[in-house]
Amino acid sequence: MPPDKRSGSTGGRRVLTARELTAERRLIEASQRDPRRFAQLYERYFDRVYALALARTGDRTAAEDVTADTFRQAFQNLSHFQWRGVPFSSWLFRIAANAATDLLKRSTRETALNELPDVISNSWQEAFLEVEERVQLFEQVKRLPGDQLQVIVMRFSQERSIREIAQAMGRSEGAVKQLQFRALHRLRAWIGESYE
Numbered sequence: 001m002p003p004d005k006r007s008g009s010t011g012g013r014r015v016l017t018a019r020e021l022t023a024e025r026r027l028i029e030a031s032q033r034d035p036r037r038f039a040q041l042y043e044r045y046f047d048r049v050y051a052l053a054l055a056r057t058g059d060r061t062a063a064e065d066v067t068a069d070t071f072r073q074a075f076q077n078l079s080h081f082q083w084r085g086v087p088f089s090s091w092l093f094r095i096a097a098n099a100a101t102d103l104l105k106r107s108t109r110e111t112a113l114n115e116l117p118d119v120i121s122n123s124w125q126e127a128f129l130e131v132e133e134r135v136q137l138f139e140q141v142k143r144l145p146g147d148q149l150q151v152i153v154m155r156f157s158q159e160r161s162i163r164e165i166a167q168a169m170g171r172s173e174g175a176v177k178q179l180q181f182r183a184l185h186r187l188r189a190w191i192g193e194s195y196e
Contacts, residue, residue, distance in 0.1 A: 025083050038075050045089055046071075048135050049096050056100035066103055070096040140190045148183035151176055 027044075031037040046067070053066035073095050074081075081091060141152055150169065154160045162180075166173045 052096050066099045069099045151179040152183045
């Protein structure tokens with residue numbers, strides 16, 4: 001698929017410009033000199049690493065563990081990172097994929113490796129595209145108005161019932177359902193625009 005000239009993306013995946021790669025390289029080099037700067041790399045890539053971890057493990061708790069392990073390893077090995085002109089995320093994704101595999105192998109909660117979620121058997125490219133789609137969804141959710149954002153987070157991230165959300169927000173169940181409907185409608189519209 002040819003690059004989308006408007007968004008600088010290829011096949012749904014955002015491609016960094018030369019200027020962005022240069023800025024990223026400077027940030028990595030600054031973080032190698034001053035470890036406190038690593039927080040900026042963490043902020044920049046947290047959503048993508050978490051989305052990949054969630055796709056690979058299929059479990060929020062495991063994804064949180066993999067994400068924490070990924071950034072711990074990245075921080076400990078940052079001095080060994082060598083810039084090769086590709087996004088820093090490629091290195092982080094490799095660490096995350098290995099951490100997810102290690103976690104799943106160690107896990108006694110999984111019945112067998114051949115019964116793991118189907119996404120693990122996907123090719124790397126399919127997994128990467130899925131991660132990018134999840135990151136785009138996370139970014140769209142952050143754009144929702146306050147009450148709608150709160151309902152979506154409580155409903156889908158915290159897995160709370162409509163009744164629980166209504167009690168927490170001091171609203172009727174009907175009002176919460178309406179906020180959820182509007183938020184989902186808005187998200188569908190925004191996501192549709194991003195693929196036009």
